[in-house]
Amino acid sequence: MSKFVDQIASYIQAQEIPLSNWTIVLPSERAKQYLQKALFELYGKPILAPKMVTIYRWIQEITPETILDKARLLLQLFEIHKQHAKSTQDFSFDEFMKWGTILLSDFDEMDRYLITSEQLFRNLRDIKEIENWSFGNEQLTDIQKRFLEFWERLPGYYKDFNALMEQNKTIYMGKAYRKVAQNLDLVFKAKPETHFLFAGFNALSPSETSIFTQLHKMGRGHILINADTYYFDDKNHEAGTFMRNLKANLGVKEMSFVGSSLGRDSKKIEIISCAQATGQAKVVGSILESLSSDQLQETLVLLADESLIVPLLQNIPAHVGKANITLGLPLKNSSLRTWVELVFKIQEGIEKYGRTTAYHKDLMHCWGHPFIIAILNDQEIGEVHHREKMMKKYNTVFQNPSKIEVPSLLYQIIQVLYTPWQSDWTVAVDCIRKMNKLIYKHLEKKNEFEKALLEGFDHAIIDFQNCVEEGIPAMSLRTFKTLFQQQWMSASMAYYGNPIEGLQIMGLLETRLLDFKTIIVLGMNEGKMPPTNPIQTMIPMDLRRFFGLPTPREKQGLFAHHFYRLLHACKHMYITYTTSSESINSNEPSRYLMQLELELGSFELMDSDEVV
Structure with a gap:
């Protein structure tokens, strides 16, 4: 079957509307490059591509008010x-x-x-x-x-x-969606003759559905879905729930494009259980080793468990060459987290004891941190180890930070680290950014990973620093820590590469609109796919259900479609999961594996156990 982006490109060409009059609204940034390539190949010559934008960015552009951060x-x-x-x-x-x-x-x-x-x-x-x-x-x-x-x-x-x-x-963003839905003239303000194409959307809120429906009825909105009759026509299948609702709201007899490959085409699926979570990355490395260069061009490594990104990168074979990563490494899963925890722990000690003294264990954690080790040379590391031995020998529990005998650069960092904040949060953010800049400045070229972490962290807290300087209420150190953590822990360190060539490594949400012949799913345990993130709300679930607000069931339906959609064009899928019970996470395989076995008899399912 043809790829969904190729179908979108053919649809655009068939409408005979000037490309300059199109605004293509897509669910992800990555899909833009694939659609641009599909249009270029279809037209067979250089063209001025139509405007392409994610729905989040589109709403931002057409809303006259400033959308504030959290x-x-x-x-x-x-x-x-x-x-x-x-x-x-x-x-x-x-x-x-x-x-x-x-x-x-x-x-x-x-x-x-x-x-x-x-x-x-x-x-x-x-x-x-x-x-x-x-x-x-x-x-x-x-x-x-x-x-x-x-x-x-x-x-x-x-x-x-x-x-x-x-x-x-x-x-705020939710109000912006409501405003556009209730004032549709906003979408035509920049260019009245614009036609809008919405492609690849699944779970839509009522405001989004209202926008799509109004434009469709005006003849200016074109809605293309990526579904299969197997779950779209089955009223009980969770993967098609949202698209069936969209069809009902639009009042149409048929939706474009609904295929039928799941019930017709045969697919080979290999399910591999691993004794250790990180062992899954080694299995993926072995699979990639067996693929040819041409096969790698049509291969996706899907991270159901995104925390496995680092071991995966360490196990990619050299012959793979280009490996393009769309998802970012969550900063909270990096060494930044332990660094920030150390910074706040030291300030909590200063506040608790009312004096600026350095506890020996905090000092050891400081100069044993990966960031500090990366900026010291071998001689300086030796000096630090000697200082640590002397502290243990003479049982030195507390020290004056200004009198610690350590290498010059480490001494500078310690002085900033032990600067009392005294509930002055402007000073707090200044100190954190100053330490990061000192570390960043002295990182060598070989430490690109650490530099990228610090860049992402600094970028995440710049807006917060501006907010603090504008004035924030009085609060405890504990509350400030919570507020500070919210600013950066949801951020990710972006990886960059050619988005349309070579092996693709993505999270589930980044795969929307895209099709691959070979898919390797890494970490497909229950709780990872579908994820079991609880909904933080003051509204009881029964009341949410009555008013049509999303509940965990809707969240599961959303991810069910994302997963089943990947099977449309896939010929060979490898799935790994861990049976390890060392962590608090589930060691059970995802429910989707059982569903595949029970529902799709045309699939060739193979189970194997890998002791890694």
């Missing part, structure tokens, strides 16, 4: 919270942080899903009242009264928060 939104919500304060405890940012980010997320979802806030909050308040047994004659305690009072305040929070956004000509 840190600024949280601070503005705290200002609203203080206006509704009923006690001195309500003025504490430390207390607010415990639930403020969750409430922001709920506000965002309410707008994406076009929910009437008054009705939802009224139902929510009634539920909480029933939970506190207030329907009888028993007198409520002060704690229960304060609890119910909080839920009664939420409608005012939402109303006043949005009023403040409007006053400042700012907006």
Whole structure:
């Protein structure tokens, strides 16, 4: 069967609309390069490609207001919270942080899903009242009264928060989606003759569905889905749930493009269990070793468990040559995490004991960290080891940081590391960035990985530093740490390469729109695919279901389609999972493996055990 991007390119050509009048809205950045290549090959000559943009970026472009980042939104919500304060405890940012980010997320979802806030909050308040047994004659305690009072305040929070956004000509992402859905003229403001093509989307919120549907009915929106009749026509199959809903909303008899390869074509699937999690990377290396150069051009390594990226990179055979990585390494899974933990641990010690003294174990953790080792030469490392021996010999528990005899560069870092923040968060961020710059400056070319980590980290906290300098509420060190962690722990270190040549290494979300003949799935354990990330919300699941908000079931349906879609063009799939019980993660294979065995009899399934 032809690739989905080729089908999109053929559709665009068949419409006979000037390419300059198209705006192609796609679910991922990676898909843009593949579609550009498909258009070039179809037209057979250089062309001026149509505008291609992800839906997130598209909404940003057409929304006139400034879309604020999460840190600024949280601070503005705290200002609203203080206006509704009923006690001195309500003025504490430390207390607010415990639930403020969750409430922001709920506000965002309410707008994406076009929910009437008054009705939802009224139902929510009634539920909480029933939970506190207030329907009888028993007198409520002060704690229960304060609890119910909080839920009664939420409608005012939402109303006043949005009023403040409007006053400042700012907006949050969920509200931006609602605004575009309710003011469709915004999409034609830049170019009235534009036609919009939405390709490869699966789980759409009601605001997105409204935008797509309105444009479709105007004859200006073209919606192409990537599905198979096997799960699209089966009303009970979770992989086709969202696309069946989209078809119903559009009011059409057929959707483009729905194929039938899953029930027709034979596919070979090899399932490999490994005794150790990292052993899966060695298995992948062996598989790649057996593939020819031409086969590698049509091969995807799919990381169901993205934490295996580092061992995978260490086991890619030399003959593979080009290996292009789309997903980023989550910074929280790198040595940055232990570095930041050390920085805050030292400041917690300074705050606790009220003096700037260096605890010997903290010092050892500092100069034993990969960042520090990377910037010291062999002689300097020897000096540090000697200092460590002397500390142990003379049982030196605490030292004055300014009198520690260590190499000059390490001494500079220690002085910044032990600078007391004293609840001045501008100083805190300055110190963290100064240390990172010192380390970055002295890293050699061979330490490109560490340099990339520090670059990604610094980029993630620049906006936060601006936010801190603009002014943030008084808070404890513990709360500041939580706020700081939120700014960088969700960021990733991007890997770059030619996106359309050589072996492709991706996470599941990056595979949308793309097709491969050979797929190697790494780490397909239950809990990794589909992931079991809990939904952080103040809205009970029954109420979420009533109002059409996503629940864990919808999340599972989303990933089911992503996985089944990869089987459309795949001829040979290798799947690895671990049986190790050393970690807290599940050692059971993903439920999708059982589904493949039970549902698709035309697939040739092979099980094997690898002791690695």
